[in-house]
Amino acid sequence: MTDKELQERLKRFAVSIVKFGESLPDTPGCRTIRNQIVRSGPSCAANYRAACRPKSKTDFISKLGTVEEELDETMFWLEFTVALSEEHRQAVSPLWKEANELLSIIVASINTSKRRKN
Numbered sequence: 001m002t003d004k005e006l007q008e009r010l011k012r013f014a015v016s017i018v019k020f021g022e023s024l025p026d027t028p029g030c031r032t033i034r035n036q037i038v039r040s041g042p043s044c045a046a047n048y049r050a051a052c053r054p055k056s057k058t059d060f061i062s063k064l065g066t067v068e069e070e071l072d073e074t075m076f077w078l079e080f081t082v083a084l085s086e087e088h089r090q091a092v093s094p095l096w097k098e099a100n101e102l103l104s105i106i107v108a109s110i111n112t113s114k115r116r117k118n
Contacts, residue, residue, distance in 0.1 A: 003052045006105065010045035010067075013098050017041025017074060020095055029084050037077040043070040044102070057117045064110045071103045 001009075021038040024030040044067050051063035078096045081088045 001105070007045070007049055007052065010048050010102060013095075013102060014042040014045040016095060016098070020091060023091070024081070024088075030081075033077050033081050033084070037074060037081075040070045040073040040077065044074065048106075057113060061110060061113050061117070064106055064113065068103065068106050068110065071099055071106060075099045075103070 018038050018041060021034040021041075024034050047063055047066045047070060051060055051067060054060035054063060075096060078092045078099065082092050
């Protein structure tokens with residue numbers, strides 16, 4: 001997968017996350033989830049885009065680390081949504097699966113970059 005393809009995949013994921021957040025009911029718990037997830041989901045895409053223009057190999061690895069953290073946070077909020085109400089499981093499942101796949105790609109990229117740096 002090229003950088004551009006991964007950028008596009010992360011952007012599609014971000015859009016899906018925002019649409020999911022917008023679909024949640026207007027309850028106190030879901031408002032909290034919505035406020036958090038619509039920040040962390042798109043942040044993954046934005047930070048990966050920034051990582052594709054690194055100042056150095058160290059900068060690239062650092063920025064990928066931020067993408068990793070934001071993906072993990074997004075996964076937490078998806079899990080929290082289901083914990084709050086099982087009715088959301090069907091909508092969450094494909095989003096969580098995509099986040100997990102993206103996280104695996106990012107972690108592999110971090111590990112490869114660290115090996116090549118050393």
